[in-house]
Amino acid sequence: MGYYFKTKQMSVGYQGKPLIRDIEIELDxxxxxxxxxxxxxxxxxxxxxxxxxxxxxxxxxxxDKNEMAQMSGKELSRKMAVVFTEKxxxxxxxxxxxxxxxxxxxxxxFGLLSKEDAAVVREAMELVHVTxxxxxxxxxxxxxxxxxxxxxxxxxxEPEIIIxxxxxxxxxxxxxxxxxxxxxELRMKKxxxxxxxxxxxxxAERVSDKILCVNGKYVERLGRPEEIFRRGYMKSLFGIExxxxxxxxxxxxxxxxxxxxxxxxxxxxxxxxTIYRRLxxxxxxFAAGILFENDQDYPAARALAADVIKAESFEPITDALxxxxxxxxxxxxxVISSKSSFGTFEKANEELLRYxxxxxxxxxxxx
Amino acid sequence: xxxxxxxxxIAAFVFLGVGVVLxxxxxxxxxxxxxxxxxxxxxxxxxxxxxxAAKILWDIRLPRTAAGMILGGALxxxxxxxxxxxHNPIAGPFVLGISSGAKMVVALVMVFLMxxxxxxxxxxxxxxxxxxxxxxxxxVLLLSYRVQGMSMLVVSGVMIGYICSAVTELVVTFAxxxxxxxxxxxxxxxxxxxxxxxxxxxxxxxxxxxxAVFMMSKPLGAYQQGEVYAQNMxxxxxxxxxxxxxxxxxxxxxxVAFAGPISxxxxxxxxxxxxxxxxxxxxxxIPACFLGGSVFCLFCxxxxxxxxAPTELSISTVTAIFGAPVVLWVMAKHKKEKAA
Numbered sequence: 039m040g041y042y043f044k045t046k047q048m049s050v051g052y053q054g055k056p057l058i059r060d061i062e063i064e065l066d067x068x069x070x071x072x073x074x075x076x077x078x079x080x081x082x083x084x085x086x087x088x089x090x091x092x093x094x095x096x097x098x099x100x101x102d103k104n105e106m107a108q109m110s111g112k113e114l115s116r117k118m119a120v121v122f123t124e125k126x127x128x129x130x131x132x133x134x135x136x137x138x139x140x141x142x143x144x145x146x147x148f149g150l151l152s153k154e155d156a157a158v159v160r161e162a163m164e165l166v167h168v169t170x171x172x173x174x175x176x177x178x179x180x181x182x183x184x185x186x187x188x189x190x191x192x193x194x195x196e197p198e199i200i201i202x203x204x205x206x207x208x209x210x211x212x213x214x215x216x217x218x219x220x221x222x223e224l225r226m227k228k229x230x231x232x233x234x235x236x237x238x239x240x241x242a243e244r245v246s247d248k249i250l251c252v253n254g255k256y257v258e259r260l261g262r263p264e265e266i267f268r269r270g271y272m273k274s275l276f277g278i279e280x281x282x283x284x285x286x287x288x289x290x291x292x293x294x295x296x297x298x299x300x301x302x303x304x305x306x307x308x309x310x311x312t313i314y315r316r317l318x319x320x321x322x323x324f325a326a327g328i329l330f331e332n333d334q335d336y337p338a339a340r341a342l343a344a345d346v347i348k349a350e351s352f353e354p355i356t357d358a359l360x361x362x363x364x365x366x367x368x369x370x371x372x373v374i375s376s377k378s379s380f381g382t383f384e385k386a387n388e389e390l391l392r393y394x395x396x397x398x399x400x401x402x403x404x405x
Numbered sequence: 406x407x408x409x410x411x412x413x414x415i416a417a418f419v420f421l422g423v424g425v426v427l428x429x430x431x432x433x434x435x436x437x438x439x440x441x442x443x444x445x446x447x448x449x450x451x452x453x454x455x456x457x458a459a460k461i462l463w464d465i466r467l468p469r470t471a472a473g474m475i476l477g478g479a480l481x482x483x484x485x486x487x488x489x490x491x492h493n494p495i496a497g498p499f500v501l502g503i504s505s506g507a508k509m510v511v512a513l514v515m516v517f518l519m520x521x522x523x524x525x526x527x528x529x530x531x532x533x534x535x536x537x538x539x540x541x542x543x544x545v546l547l548l549s550y551r552v553q554g555m556s557m558l559v560v561s562g563v564m565i566g567y568i569c570s571a572v573t574e575l576v577v578t579f580a581x582x583x584x585x586x587x588x589x590x591x592x593x594x595x596x597x598x599x600x601x602x603x604x605x606x607x608x609x610x611x612x613x614x615x616x617a618v619f620m621m622s623k624p625l626g627a628y629q630q631g632e633v634y635a636q637n638m639x640x641x642x643x644x645x646x647x648x649x650x651x652x653x654x655x656x657x658x659x660x661v662a663f664a665g666p667i668s669x670x671x672x673x674x675x676x677x678x679x680x681x682x683x684x685x686x687x688x689x690x691i692p693a694c695f696l697g698g699s700v701f702c703l704f705c706x707x708x709x710x711x712x713x714a715p716t717e718l719s720i721s722t723v724t725a726i727f728g729a730p731v732v733l734w735v736m737a738k739h740k741k742e743k744a745a
Binding site: 089090091110111112113114115118119120122124125126127128129130131139142143145147148149150 | 492620622623626627629630631633634636637638639640641679683684685688
């Protein structure tokens with residue numbers, strides 16, 4: 039049974055009181071595990087327990103087949119690096135100084151850096167693209183830069199496994215992607231195993247080999263992204279009450295406008311989302327149709343429209359459906375269409391547009 | 406970058422070294438009887454000269470100057486350790502009430518032993534001071550778990566200091582007349598009346614402590630970055646914290662036992678030295694702080710002896726004048742950085 043990292047009935051918590059029990063994690067070398075769950079659900083508690091910052095309340099944790107409780111601090115420091123949310127205090131230190139502190143487990147009695155150490159530091163800083171700020175004061179750089187320097191520091195430790203608590207939270211989109219790319223690169227090149235908590239669900243879905251869902255009491259699910267990102271699951275995990283999250287497209291929508299639909303929106307192929315969202319911002323309830331279930335606009339329509347007239351994917355639109363859509367238009371005050379000309383398989387929508395004009399509805403055609 | 410830094414470190418150490426030598430010379434030479442450097446050299450090397458000058462030099466000035474150098478360094482170092490321990494830039498043995506705690510127990514022991522006309526040895530004094538220092542440290546530690554923020558910690562320390570000082574005053578007031586003069590001078594802080602025996606004991610204690618602190622410089626550097634990250638580096642935080650408490654208390658105790666409580670050297674010196682070095686690395690800060698403390702104390706003692714000669718000022722009067730503004734500067738800087 040060759041899992042690189044494994045927990046058996048691990049219980050975590052504070053002051054001997056278990057917060058989450060019976061956590062079972064199994065990771066191969068080079069796998070990326072992310073923890074997701076609402077604020078305060080215990081993600082940090084789990085990470086801190088794994089990193090031995092908190093006392094293990096129950097169970098056993100194995101790293102490379104060794105029981106972690108038996109490993110000395112020194113031994114562990116050469117295998118595991120951490121990047122936590124606690125700010126690293128760095129008085130009068132440049133970014134390079136901070137990165138170099140990662141060499142601690144390898145330096146001698148007085149912590150002096152050898153030529154080899156210096157080379158490792160240089161390489162690590164290049165890998166996360168902070169070489170140009172190496173002489174800047176660590177306290178006077180941006181959050182994004184700081185996070186990357188922290189990663190460089192962790193890389194200097196030459197770890198086999200890295201524990202990160204919300205590493206991407208303060209990064210802009212460019213650096214979020216870059217940060218995760220570096221982790222992937224390290225996994226490819228050095229077989230680095232990664233355990234991290236992350237708030238950006240869309241990133242969690244993309245980067246993770248496995249995802250652990252924590253809800254504050256127990257581990258709800260552990261599995262591959264496609265097993266976790268099932269319709270409606272995030273709503274229940276996070277207890278989403280206003281707005282919605284669509285697991286298939288990893289996108290979220292704000293709370294839909296209440297009330298009976300006043301506008302009927304004809305769109306498709308990705309042209310509708312902007313209209314739906316504009317109406318949501320204006321607080322106008324609307325109906326959307328006719329949309330194929332596999333249309334790009336469909337997830338947003340489902341989240342935002344009071345009613346969606348949907349057609350089965352890859353099937354012709356039936357007359358019954360057209361009739362239903364027309365009835366819906368009758369109830370609306372106006373119709374908005376994202377297009378004036380329609381393709382062969384959406385002639386039904388052309389018919390709807392004509393119908394709206396004939397019945398004297400206010401028709402707005404965009405584009 | 407690395408090169409220019411190395412030059413800066415070397416320059417800083419040369420500056421501090423020259424400062425120590427300069428003030429050693431001034432302290433030995435200047436006083437009610439002026440002794441020139443050639444005379445000093447002649448007396449030390451044993452070539453015959455003026456009897457009184459030799460006596461003043463050997464029995465008074467040399468031990469006093471040596472004590473100023475050793476205790477000054479110890480003070481700065483204990484301040485540095487406390488600042489590191491509490492992650493608090495305005496910690497020091499005096500403001501945290503550690504000096505006053507040591508003073509109180511020393512006063513109690515002295516009055517008790519003198520009352521029975523027993524002899525009080527240097528070691529007795531250090532032990533008594535150590536007990537007192539640990540008592541205050543214990544209180545401060547307990548409070549530090551309950552109060553957050555650097556100013557609250559210092560307020561707690563100052564309060565402990567007041568309580569201990571009040572008890573000391575009480576004891577001194579009720580002590581026999583002959584002792585009072587002695588005790589009173591000492592309880593204000595002074596380097597006067599040092600003997601070679603004193604100097605020998607303090608030199609050994611401080612040297613051993615200094616070596617122990619210096620050997621801890623690597624884990625201390627990791628500890629400065631915060632417990633979370635130090636722990637991940639394999640530092641045994643508990644052990645390190647215990648070490649810090651004991652070593653800083655030993656240093657504080659040694660100072661109080663011989664010179665009484667001395668204010669502001671412990672807080673101010675580490676900041677001045679840090680500014681001079683341009684780094685907070687313990688490996689460099691530990692020796693540099695020691696030298697800086699020596700310079701600071703020798704300078705202040707020189708002023709204390711000479712400004713109103715033949716009347717002598719208490720050393721804390723002088724250290725406060727030069728040290729307190731540094732503390733204010735540090736606090737202002739800290740506030741500004743927090744706001745930024």
